[in-house]
Amino acid sequence: MALFGTDGIRGLANSELTAEIALDVSVAAAHILVESSSNKDHRPTAIVGQDSRASGEFLEAAVVAGLTSAGINVFRVGVLPTPAIAHLVAESHADLGVMISASHNPMPDNGIKLFARGGGKLDDAIEARIEARMGEDWKRPTGRGVGRAINDDTATERYLTHLLASVQTPLKGLKVVVDCANGASSFVAPEAYARAGADVVAIFNQPDGWNINEDCGSTHLHQLRAAVIKEGADIGIAHDGDADRCLAIDAAGNEIDGDHILAILAQSYKAQGKLKGNTVVGTVMSNLGFMHAMKNSSIDVVTTQVGDRYVLENMISNDYVLGGEQSGHVIMRDLANTGDGILTALSLLQEIVRTGKTLQELASTMVRFPQVLINVKDVEKDKLVGSSRILSAVKDAQELLGENGRVLLRPSGTEALVRVMVEAASDSLAEEVASSLADLVKDELG
Numbered sequence: 001m002a003l004f005g006t007d008g009i010r011g012l013a014n015s016e017l018t019a020e021i022a023l024d025v026s027v028a029a030a031h032i033l034v035e036s037s038s039n040k041d042h043r044p045t046a047i048v049g050q051d052s053r054a055s056g057e058f059l060e061a062a063v064v065a066g067l068t069s070a071g072i073n074v075f076r077v078g079v080l081p082t083p084a085i086a087h088l089v090a091e092s093h094a095d096l097g098v099m100i101s102a103s104h105n106p107m108p109d110n111g112i113k114l115f116a117r118g119g120g121k122l123d124d125a126i127e128a129r130i131e132a133r134m135g136e137d138w139k140r141p142t143g144r145g146v147g148r149a150i151n152d153d154t155a156t157e158r159y160l161t162h163l164l165a166s167v168q169t170p171l172k173g174l175k176v177v178v179d180c181a182n183g184a185s186s187f188v189a190p191e192a193y194a195r196a197g198a199d200v201v202a203i204f205n206q207p208d209g210w211n212i213n214e215d216c217g218s219t220h221l222h223q224l225r226a227a228v229i230k231e232g233a234d235i236g237i238a239h240d241g242d243a244d245r246c247l248a249i250d251a252a253g254n255e256i257d258g259d260h261i262l263a264i265l266a267q268s269y270k271a272q273g274k275l276k277g278n279t280v281v282g283t284v285m286s287n288l289g290f291m292h293a294m295k296n297s298s299i300d301v302v303t304t305q306v307g308d309r310y311v312l313e314n315m316i317s318n319d320y321v322l323g324g325e326q327s328g329h330v331i332m333r334d335l336a337n338t339g340d341g342i343l344t345a346l347s348l349l350q351e352i353v354r355t356g357k358t359l360q361e362l363a364s365t366m367v368r369f370p371q372v373l374i375n376v377k378d379v380e381k382d383k384l385v386g387s388s389r390i391l392s393a394v395k396d397a398q399e400l401l402g403e404n405g406r407v408l409l410r411p412s413g414t415e416a417l418v419r420v421m422v423e424a425a426s427d428s429l430a431e432e433v434a435s436s437l438a439d440l441v442k443d444e445l446g
Helices: 019-036 055-069 082-092 124-133 155-164 189-195 222-231 258-271 288-296 308-318 341-355 359-363 381-386 388-404 427-445
Strands: 009-012 045-050 073-079 096-100 109-115 149-151 175-179 199-203 235-238 247-250 279-283 300-304 322-324 330-332 371-377 406-411 417-423
Touching (some): 019 055, 019 124, 045 055, 055 096, 073 082, 073 155, 082 109, 082 155, 175 189, 175 222, 189 341, 247 258, 247 359, 258 322, 258 330, 258 341, 258 359, 288 300, 308 330, 330 341, 341 359, 371 427, 381 406, 381 417, 381 427, 388 427, 406 427, 417 427
Parallel strands (some): 045 096, 073 149, 175 235, 279 300, 279 322
Antiparallel strands (some): 096 109
């Protein structure tokens, strides 16, 4: 099984993801980095950051040891969001970025994300080369050949400066509750919104190494909803553990997901003449309501497979500026080279002030279709595309739903399961069609 998934390496820390793996990956990445450098006399540099998990401490030590032992100078920036690492790599012209985080996963998990020169995520081919080089024999540098590890105390302020450069409309008059998930945004998100002019109430911003994503953050919105209503706030912002996601709660307690946010920003970009190609990039999981909202706004939609890296690849290939996922990953290429939950929130907050509309009013242009997702486990997922019986059933289901519904079956990229997703005009119809297809998948592929 491949070590790298759709977003770096991820697994149970100290079991599936060990210090030994972290060190080996770092050494292999360093070797490829040095070999691909056009300036052989230049000592490569790397930026290394982490979220607030306790396991990040030993994994960071292993990553730094691997890189410096291979002759790379490392700048440790501490607890910062994943998009901060991407920005700092680009800003400082570093050769590599390493973020130690498992994003929205539970605390016992952790992960390693690698960024190339310029701050973009590594492509599949380079990740495969790194994995192939792990554990190889190599000549170790000695003396002045080894790298140094430097604590960079300026990184947080530099990232804040980058965030605030996006603010053209001060947030004066807005009351914002931000749920930091006890994660990487705990120190910078409240500060960014406050410096932008908002009245900020921060919750779950006291990480202790163990409480990241624990009943809080973008995967547990009930706490934020209660706080927004209690505080009489205009909006609630929810980040995940590494702050590359942004979801929201409006003043009435309604959930505003990534599709809603992307729709609001797409309409704003078009109104301001900033939407290149009159196109926004989504994924195959984008809600049908988003598709209809974009059609009603005369905005074209291009879809990719699930994963913000694939959204970004399409945006770069076609020079689009806006794309994202239902999960709250939103990429604004005019502001950053990766999805950034805090930048997304700042853009959304500015749109509220700029238009004078409430979040509920802005989100009303998209009506979310009921969506049912069933994970059919323990099946031979590779046989999905060859099953004429399943293909026929999917075709029949799509004809039944018509323009007001959608069917999507796709094998998981990491588990032995098939995801059955159905959208329909009503919850009951979506549930009925999804259950029927899930039963068929289990019968055919189980």
